[in-house]
Amino acid sequence: MLFNSLTFIVFFIVVYAIYLFLYRHKKPQNIILLVASYVFYGYWDYKYLGLIWLVTLVSFYCALHIGRVTDRSQEGKRKRKLLLAANVVFSLGVLCVFKYFNFFMDGAADLFNLLGLKMNPVTLNLLLPVGISFFTFQSIGYVVDVYKKRLEPCEDLIDFALFVAFFPQLVAGPIERAKNLLPQMQRPRSITMGGINAGLYLLLWGYFKKMVIADNLGLLSDQIFNNYGEYSGLDLVLGGLAFTFQIYCDFSGYSDVARGLSKLMGFELMINFKLPFFAINPTDFWRRWHISLSTWLRDYLYIPLGGNRKGSLNTYRNLMITMLLGGLWHGAAWNFVLWGAYHGILLALYRRFERRPAIAAPWSGEYSRLVTCLKMAAMFFFALVGWVIFRSGSAHQIMYMFSNASLLASDGTAALAWEIAFYAVPLLAVQVAQYVSQDLNVICNSSPIIRIPVYGLLFVGIAVFGVRESPEFIYFQF
């Protein structure tokens, strides 16, 4: 069930009507939301509902027992550790079996072949369950938080099951922290006009980004990336540019819709994107891009590995491990690993050569405006290079894209550039306003003379330019 399908709109209207009818009755509301979430998930493939139930039950009981075991004795500490390890191994095991098993087996077979040994890899014929990386990470984060005593274990299975399966963010995030979302599940929620106002804006802007910008630019980038041998010069650069805007609008559009739906129901999900095109360095980029994943990786991987506390070399190693696994999180393919490695290297180089790695306010006067703009342009370029790696299907394609890209135009370049500009300009216009005001809701909070016409144009834009038979959101596959 896609957010941009009529089925989902009808589904949500029905669920929301019942939800409002049960207003301020927390328990029945949670039951309705839980049933709706399972219907939403089961709509793809009901067989995988068992998987989400299993992950939910294991995490729930592990956390419950961790919370009940005292760590004053060595035995208690050991038991808590064991429960944590069991949960992490189980959740990652599920992820590995369904997502990475074939990838690792093929890799092992290739390695054996390289060594002159023969190995026939065993492969599993399994469909990748939608959103598996999101709900497993969310569950692991919860159990670790309970173990670290950042959070009391949840005693109510329904509340916890809803935390894992909450349909707006179940299949493509944001990867919520239990500390943020779980308490919202546990208390009666209040729906405010401010929340509805912001929620409707997020829905409109999210759908516009997905259906108008991402899906139309996706047609262009698919054309170029799927037939890259037929393109060269500036067309390849434009293909990369189209994909850069596409993936941002696809994923941030989903996040906005997820957050908008949640606001309508009285929930606050975390902000997942904070204008990444305005990043001035790699660290800044990862504070703005897919924030729920980057902070998850920081808190549950990078810092436990030692973070930047054990010298430069260890810091670089930790950065590389974190980003490699971050890349692999996106999918079982070498291009994602390479993309992670590329960003790991960027982060390490930035730490090595930036004299003032702490990020100051870019317009505070520390740097000239020109330098800040150049930094932004450079980071945008580096990110674009990363997206070409991310989107390419093979090493050959990556090599071809980079070795044939140039500023030489073809007959079709003008039309291609025009079309990218046609879809990207509205995005950039809104983002400049958001950046200058430092308010992501700047349109929502502007005067009616600006706000209402902009809303109207966005709605008409979706009606006229929205791709209706659109493909799935890119991040569903992760």
Add this chain to the structure above:
Amino acid sequence: MPKTYLPEEICPEVPLRTVFANVSGVMIITFLFNLFAVWYLDNNTPNRGNYLIRYKWELLKSAGEVDWLVLGDSNGNQGLEPRIFSGRMGGKAINLCTVGTLTAFNDALMLERYVELYGPPGNILLVHAYDVWPREANALALAEIPLDWREINRKGILEKFTAKQKTLFFLGKRAPLLYERSAMAEVFQGFLGYPGFPGIKPWILSEDGFMLELDAMPENVERDYAGHLLKIEKELSLSSINLQSLKIISQISDEHKFKVYIANGPVYEKLNDDANFQGNMKRIEAELKSAVAGNERVIILEKTFPFPLEQLQNLDHVTADGAVAYTNEVADAILEANNNGN
């Protein structure tokens, strides 16, 4: 410029009237855009098919009295050249063929309107591709006929539409933001100077309604051929809307005593040689005869008109050369039918 580091989301509490103003504002703006789209597309549609429909209906209004009124779909539009046809048959001819999705229903409506304006024509020639006869009513396509519901529904045909079809018909007429989105997208992009904007191709449409197409496109013919081979594997038969429309045409012809000739459109010779195609043609011709049985003024020309690749733009649309040949062959068939006592 911002002094803080990362942007945040500011969500102040608002009164109900703000939400109400936003929602109603969006609805009003959408309504106004839709009105603009209705008006603009009525006069400047970039959609080739819709443009043709409007052009032919305008031509009908200024047609004057004719001896041969040619009705049908797009392969008649670029296949039957009135100038040559008039030369062969005598008198004045006009080509009002439109597109296949309108079925023979549009023929019946055009004939009714023509009779109202100028009295009965000398003769009618209906030209349809074989695969138009089985087509059922397409409510969205019929909505493109530039008449309102009352005028289109005079014979009560639309009453038989399902509720969904009626809704689609209404939306097709009144909601171009929903159902003519690609045309509107082209219009917006055209306004902004999109270099790849195709716009309306400068067609050569003569004053007598003939559309001249010069270039043969063999690759299109072969591509379509594969699709049509699948289509003719099934047993095709006359759709209910075509059956009803034919009965209306037959009734008007009987009432005003003029002849109606029904001809097959041109077709790729390889398809014509196919046994399934021939089988389907025989079945459709038999059904056409049965539909107009009792009216000797309606004559079915039991002949197909095969063409080679070099004279086709796609499977059933001829080039200018092909149109000359097709027009002559249809004229021959009519003369032969007349000589045989029809």
